[in-house]
Amino acid sequence: MRAPDETTIKAGQTLLSVQNVSLSFGGVKAIRDVSFDIKKGEIRAIIGPNGAGKTSMLNVINGFYHPQEGEITFKGVKRKKMRPHDAATGGIARTFQNVALFRSMTTLDNIMAGRTLRMNKNFFWQLLRYGPAEREEIEHRRKVEEIIDFLEIQHIRRVPVGRLPYGLQKRVELGRALAMEPELLLLDEPMAGMNLEEKEDMCRYVIDVNNHYGTTIALIEHDMGVVMDLANRVVVLDYGQKIADGTPDEVKSNQAVIDAYLGVAH
Amino acid sequence: MLCVKPYNMLCKIFVIPFWEMWDLPDIFVQTLWEGLVGGTLYSLIALGFVLVFKASGVFNFAQGIMVVFAALSLVGLHAIGVPAFLALALAAAIMFVLAVTVERVVLRPLVNQPDIILFMATFGLTYFLIGFGELIFGGDPKVMITKELYIPTGTYSIDFAGGRVELQKLDITAMVVASTMVGVLAIFFSKTRIGRALRAVADSHKAALSVGISLNQIWVIVWFAAGLVALVTGVMWGARSEVSFALEIIALKALPVLILGGFTSIPGAIVGGLIIGVGEKVGELYWGPLFGRGIESWLAFMIALIFLLFRPQGLFGEKIIERV
Numbered sequence A: 001m002r003a004p005d006e007t008t009i010k011a012g013q014t015l016l017s018v019q020n021v022s023l024s025f026g027g028v029k030a031i032r033d034v035s036f037d038i039k040k041g042e043i044r045a046i047i048g049p050n051g052a053g054k055t056s057m058l059n060v061i062n063g064f065y066h067p068q069e070g071e072i073t074f075k076g077v078k079r080k081k082m083r084p085h086d087a088a089t090g091g092i093a094r095t096f097q098n099v100a101l102f103r104s105m106t107t108l109d110n111i112m113a114g115r116t117l118r119m120n121k122n123f124f125w126q127l128l129r130y131g132p133a134e135r136e137e138i139e140h141r142r143k144v145e146e147i148i149d150f151l152e153i154q155h156i157r158r159v160p161v162g163r164l165p166y167g168l169q170k171r172v173e174l175g176r177a178l179a180m181e182p183e184l185l186l187l188d189e190p191m192a193g194m195n196l197e198e199k200e201d202m203c204r205y206v207i208d209v210n211n212h213y214g215t216t217i218a219l220i221e222h223d224m225g226v227v228m229d230l231a232n233r234v235v236v237l238d239y240g241q242k243i244a245d246g247t248p249d250e251v252k253s254n255q256a257v258i259d260a261y262l263g264v265a266h
Numbered sequence B: 001m002l003c004v005k006p007y008n009m010l011c012k013i014f015v016i017p018f019w020e021m022w023d024l025p026d027i028f029v030q031t032l033w034e035g036l037v038g039g040t041l042y043s044l045i046a047l048g049f050v051l052v053f054k055a056s057g058v059f060n061f062a063q064g065i066m067v068v069f070a071a072l073s074l075v076g077l078h079a080i081g082v083p084a085f086l087a088l089a090l091a092a093a094i095m096f097v098l099a100v101t102v103e104r105v106v107l108r109p110l111v112n113q114p115d116i117i118l119f120m121a122t123f124g125l126t127y128f129l130i131g132f133g134e135l136i137f138g139g140d141p142k143v144m145i146t147k148e149l150y151i152p153t154g155t156y157s158i159d160f161a162g163g164r165v166e167l168q169k170l171d172i173t174a175m176v177v178a179s180t181m182v183g184v185l186a187i188f189f190s191k192t193r194i195g196r197a198l199r200a201v202a203d204s205h206k207a208a209l210s211v212g213i214s215l216n217q218i219w220v221i222v223w224f225a226a227g228l229v230a231l232v233t234g235v236m237w238g239a240r241s242e243v244s245f246a247l248e249i250i251a252l253k254a255l256p257v258l259i260l261g262g263f264t265s266i267p268g269a270i271v272g273g274l275i276i277g278v279g280e281k282v283g284e285l286y287w288g289p290l291f292g293r294g295i296e297s298w299l300a301f302m303i304a305l306i307f308l309l310f311r312p313q314g315l316f317g318e319k320i321i322e323r324v
Helices: A054-062 A084-090 A107-113 A123-128 A132-150 A166-179 A196-212 A224-230 A248-252 A255-262 B005-014 B016-023 B025-056 B063-079 B084-110 B115-137 B169-191 B193-203 B205-210 B215-240 B245-261 B266-291 B296-310
Strands: A014-025 A028-039 A043-047 A069-074 A077-079 A092-094 A184-188 A216-220 A233-238 A241-246 B155-160 B163-168
Touching: A014 A054, A028 A054, A028 A069, A028 A216, A028 A233, A043 A054, A043 A196, A043 A224, A054 A084, A054 A092, A054 A184, A054 A216, A084 A092, A084 B205, A092 A166, A107 A132, A107 A166, A107 B193, A132 A166, A132 B193, A166 A184, A166 A196, A196 A216, A196 A224, A224 A248, A233 A248, A233 A255, A241 A248, A241 A255, B005 B016, B005 B266, B016 B025, B016 B266, B025 B063, B025 B155, B025 B163, B025 B169, B025 B193, B025 B215, B025 B245, B025 B266, B063 B084, B063 B115, B063 B215, B063 B245, B084 B115, B084 B215, B115 B245, B155 B169, B163 B169, B169 B193, B169 B215, B169 B266, B193 B205, B193 B215, B205 B215, B215 B245, B245 B266, B245 B296, B266 B296
Parallel strands: A028 A241, A043 A216, A043 A233, A092 A184, A184 A216
Antiparallel strands: A014 A028, A014 A069, A069 A077, A233 A241, B155 B163
16 A cells, blocks of 8 residues: 555656745845756756756755745645655655765665665664564665666775775765665766766766666756756756756757856846 | 892883783782773773764763763662662663653754764763752762672682682673673674664765655664663673762763774774773782872873874774875
8 A cells, every 4th residue: 555645656747846946045045936847757957057056956855955935746745845854765865966975884885875764674673683684684785786786886895985086986876876766866966077988987877777767867967968968858047047948959049048158248 | 129220210110010910920810800890891981982973973971971870760760669670671761761852952953063062062961960860869879789680799719820819790790791782782883774874874964864864863872872881881880889970980081992992983992991991900000109009090091192192093993094
């Protein structure tokens, strides 16, 4: 039996939508009356110049920030605000712009941490690490090894992630998000600071995740080439406002977008 | 006799003590044992600190008073007629209530504040618990209900190298209990979901939140675990001397232990505790006279200071190697 809020959303239907969301920090308006939706199974890009409110938008979706106005509808449930825990249980996983990993833990433990919500044997079994807790541990370990294979990071399984180069850290972070088997994956600049080869790898993983697992992806990215190749639809923010929304081609030829990126004399 | 004039002092430091150890091995072994037992109790206290520090990065100054509070609750409950083991369970429950309260009242409002603020908050907690404890239980020292909890007392005497070594049964129990506890906690921390979640929270709050770990739940768990460790420490320490608020200052003794062992390492807390315990007793007996005795009270800090110079992360602490 399913809980009422777990309506199954079919591919192409709206998985998440934000309606008229406004967010401000004191006098600074980070997001002004933005609405858009993310459809099940698509790769949705959020782009915009620096300070446009892209990361704030992800934080709203993920429940780190609570907007003053507007609503967020996820899987048919309308909310004034998300809570991080609700977002995670509901199947929203994310990565961060400046990698947020558990630095002193190994790659394996980091990705295992992504399984936290899927493991549920109680405290006392955990304390003994015996019986059900041990079986559970092994079962989840199998899933984690699959992800490690998929991301080709077998060689760094036992390395504390704090010591890894940046590109690999980003990959481990993606692995941790994937371990949650999310329905919606939020990627905050997954290719930032990477060289060409690493970017190509990352693109491949994003596409594979989308194809194989059918995971819906919302990503923020600055590299326009990447965005145009990956995304099905693009939403463009500037100064906290939505200035365009559509397929990559539509957005590319939109005058407001061109102005925002190149600057325009007022 | 061995020492000649110009090298007198050096000789007294580097030769005589070792000769004495060799000469009277039974006394040496007895001292070593006492050191180990004292060390076990230091380890237990340090363990409480490590638990909270690992999961929340907070140096919990209140650990010492938690030991006293737990022990007083146990003795106090028994004094009003609760059977010993039920009192033990209730004392554990009280520690749970304390953990929940601390999380609600102290930690939650201070979330995202700098560590030093949280550290100061644990100071506040310490003085609150002292006052609260005195209000309920009174300030007089109490006797631990050793017999009622079936903790063996008495001694084993062993003939050794022409002398005799006495081992307190109580001390043996303390060591067994401490080792078991450490074993369970070590496995719990490294191999289980909740253990991993604890370490995750210590490393990054926002990343932990993003994978659905509840900070509040984790904090309750660590403070409760620290409370249980405090209860065990309180019983063991109380059985050796008495249960009084003076125990609270042993929190300070845990500091050199932690510096030695590393703030984040459970094995470190154990080894650190043992080194400090043995170091104190052996140091006092053999080197004490050189400094007019009483070196027991500062030797631990001295050892810690020397350690800080050469190995600031402690024996087992995580190496601070990071890409920047």
